[in-house]
Amino acid sequence: MGGQAKPGGRLIYYIHGSGYISCSPATHRGLVSELSRRLHRPVFAVRYRRAPKYRFPAAHDDILHGYLWLLEQGHRGGEIVVMGDSAGGHLALGLCVQLRELGVEQPAALVGFSSLVDPTWRLAAAGNRLVWDQFISARTGRRITHTYLVGADFSDPRLDVLGAVGPDLPPMLLQTGGSEVLASDSEHYAAALRAAGGRCELEVWSGMFHVFQMGYPRLSEARSALDSVERFVESIDTNNIAAA
Template identity: 35%
Template sequence: MSTEQQNQLDAILRRSAFSVDSDVGEQRRLLRELTSAQPLSAEVAVKSGELGGVPVAEITVGGVEPRYVVLYFHGGVYVLGDAFSAAGLASQVGRRVGAKVCSVDYRLAPEHPYPAAVDDALAAYEALLNDGIAPSAIVLAGESAGGGLAVATLVNARDHGLPLPAAAYVMSPYADLTLAGTTIDTKGEADPLLSRALLEPRVTDYTAGQDAALGLISPVFADLSGLPPLLVQAGSHEVLLDDAVRLAQRAGAADVEVTLEITPRVPHVFQAYGPLLDEATAALDRAGQFLSARLTSAVSPPLVPKPGRLS
């Protein structure tokens, strides 16, 4: 059944893929149409909030008593998407670890190029700490650009002397904006969504003249030492496969506890297609086990934020 599911999903994604000639405005419109066509489960509640002056979507799941916080970063190559459109996938992470999810609505390029997203991510994380949430009760998670941003936030928090969260989970991380990964080209035919031609103009939008090899832009080039346990998942049918592999290698070489999972024949951020793909549910289940083990092994007080914050 899985091979049939994979083929069906590939066909669906190829029909909805962005044209290489489309601009940012058109890509944003198409993405909104796609995400609005996938309604949230009735048990998932989303409301607006803020952390450190940064807008967030606060996501809870009915029947789940939140003991922890997932700070989540959406994908969209730093120019597309928003915190609310990521609520479906983000809620799946929160459900599995018994957590409230704060999906960060970081500023997007080209209107707000680097370091806007990085600054917003750090501000949101620092606000959780200031609200009295123990770092051992927090995990970071993200998909695509959000996966890269999650790792950049760990590096940024470490460099600012902040205590680090219990773990991080990244799906198909976009971690090298120099586009030097070999699979950018070798997986071009297999990937139904992304290509070098689609990514290159969006890199320019985000970097705006800055060096794409900076560690907070492309965490594959960052010093990853001292980071908490990291789970990296990717599919074999994506041009960003090499980003995931090299990120995990760099983390391992820096003595970070890292787990790399590559699922055959599935696309970029395959975890988002749970209703269509058995591998998606299985990968999220493994991620839930990974994160839960790191959260429960840490000694932390109950999740009791300061009055009026993270309510």
């Protein structure tokens, strides 16, 4: 999407969501194409392995190998903005933890849309009492994602991304709907990363649902949210140029 990615040029590494069990780069083509158009850079999206045929850590391995492949093609981490929605947001956060452990250069930034942070869904279950989510309940979400995570050790840093925050992670923008059970996931992650000395901008869009950005172009809030993504990425680019 968005043309051929050439080493030395900026690009988006997009990781789609849908509970580790469904969707693909094709289902997210509308949102991803709009991000490519707005940010003037091509997109590399991975068709990672999904449950129930494949279990943890298959998807995590695919996402890591996709990023490493980009580096092998001559791209630098500082040219890459990682984005993900829902379970794809969880994969994006886990990718940064894996890169740290491998001593590999982090991406320039990370943008998460309605990101899953706590794969045990305890944070979402607590939030479930405070919001009415028409899209999914914490119980249903847990059942779906655990099709992929069955038997996994939730203390694994690839999964326990909240416990792996640190100032060495890339600057982040997390957007979430105010009427979804996963809002508390983004809120807790942003607070933890800031407390650890990292940069994390949090936007909670009142009344919005899970990955409402997919409602572009009809939904005005989706358009405004993508405007904010533009401003965030532009600020990253400006800071990187100033530091060069």
